[in-house]
Amino acid sequence: MxxxxxxxxxxxxxxxxxxxxxxxxxxxxxxxxxxxxYKVFKRMEKYRLRRDLPINGPCSVLLPLSYGLSSSVLLHMVHAQVQRLLSKPHAPPGFELQVLIVEPSSISSSSPPHNEAFQLLQQRYPHASFTKLPLHSVYEYVPGLGDILSEYAGPGFADDVSLPPKDRLDTFRGSITSATSIADVDSVLLNRLIVAFAKSLRCFGVVWGDSDDRLAAKTLASVSKGRGSSLTWQVSDGTSPFGVEFTFPLRDLFTSELQNYANFFPDLTDVIIPDTPLSDNILTKNLSIDQLMMRYVSSQGAKYPGVMSNVTRTANKLQASRITTDGSRCALCETLICNPKGTSSHFQLATDSNQFCYACERSRPGLS
Ligand SMILES: [Zn+2]
Ligand SMILES: [Zn+2]
Known part of the structure; x- marks a missing residue:
């Protein structure tokens, strides 16, 4: 000019x-x-072009939405991609976008129900299908979960199947004492619900809204919680142990960059529940490891963004670790159980009881 x-x-x-x-x-x-x-568009190419996927017939992709900044921005971007696809006469077959909202108020009682946002989303993103489920619907989507949780919680816990699922889940969570263990078990149940729902819709993949710094926090927290062996599928693009593809399209973007993006779209900002910053007054011992790592990453990530992307990039390069396993899976989180050399799980199989992986064992009531 x-x-x-x-x-x-x-x-x-x-x-x-x-x-x-x-x-x-x-x-x-x-x-x-x-x-x-464009960073997200590139990562969604697999589904747009159906690489390694059936070329005909429906192809659904599930986006779990928490009403948080990252997953809301991801929805906005992926929806724009679907819209562009539909507007072109000779576009590739593309994918259908399914959105699952696990009601935040069913995960934490301090979260608001946010019902108006659900209606707004449906109006604003007409090319996506929306479903809302409470966390306790995991009993319905994962058959046999009640028995698994009973065995997990041990003899001190009695599961009353006559209670509404919400009360059953609350009683189960009440049997766990530490903040880290509750957060860990919640995230396992959330993951199981999302995967089971994706399978019920025959989705080929789940696209997660984790930004670069969130993936860094998840990496550090997973290692501290003994979930290092499941790091690959928790933070890397590829096949998960659950038979659906996991993709993290926001992996190249920082939370601050997503915030700047969201600020351009007032329509988007009014559905987002802003993250409540963890008050410095909360005693560290009352925080879960996940919260501690998030606090660490957001304070240090602002100063040293390069370090955080390095954490994520390094974790993304990890190959599925060469763990010794006989193929048995943890009854709670469904990942492969590592068997130390020379031990066998035949005893447990013979007694027909559920087995739990090292990380889930650590969060068990009585041990946490
Ligand atoms: Zn320009
Ligand atoms: Zn487990």
Whole structure:
């Protein structure tokens, strides 16, 4: 633009003033949206082009939405991709977008029900199908879970099947004492519900809304909780042990970059439940490891973003660890159980009882 100082101009289109700087590039609104959106678009190519997937027939992808910043931004971006696909006459077969909301109020009593947001989402994202489930519907989607939880909780816990599922789950959670163990078991149950729901819809994949820094926090927390052997599928793109593909399309983006993106879309910001920053007054011993790691990553990640992306990148390069296993799976989290050399699980199999992996054992009531 003649007469305009060059320094105000967007470095990509050179056609508008820049509004934000991302990774050393000063970009205008449109170019920022494109820059950030392209990182997700690239990761969704597998489903858009149906690479290694059946080319005909329906192909559904499940996006679990927590109303948090990351998963809401992911929905916005992936929905835009579906919309573009549908508008083109000779587009590749593409995918159908399914969205599952596990009601935040059913996970934590301090979260609001957020019912208006569910209606808003359906109006604003018409090319996606939405389902809302409470966490306790995991009893319905995972047959036999009641027995598994009873055995897991041990003799001190009595599961009353005549109670409504919500009360059953609350009683079970009440039997676990430490914040870390409750958060760990909740995340296992959440994962089981999401996977079981994805399978009930015959989805080929689950796309998770974890940003780069969140994946870094998850990596560090998983190792501290003894879930290091399941790191690969928890943070890497590829086949999960549950038979569905896991993809993390936001893995190249930081939370602050997603926040800047969301700020461009007021429609999007009003469905998002902002993260309540963990008060510094909360005693560290009352925080779960996940919360501690998130606090650490958000304070240090702001100062050293390179370190956090390194954590995520390194974890993403890990091969499924060469664990010694006889193929038996943990009854609670469904991942393969590592058997130390020379031991066998035949005894447990012979007694027909459920087996739990090392990490789940650590969160068991009485031990936590
Ligand atoms: Zn531009
Ligand atoms: Zn387990």
């Amino acid at each position: 003649p007469g305009k100082p060059l320094s105000n101009t967007c470095v990509d289109c050179r056609n508008a003033d820049y509004v934000l700087t991302i990774r050393g590039r000063s970009l205008c609104r449109e170019c920022y949206i494109q820059f950030v959106g």
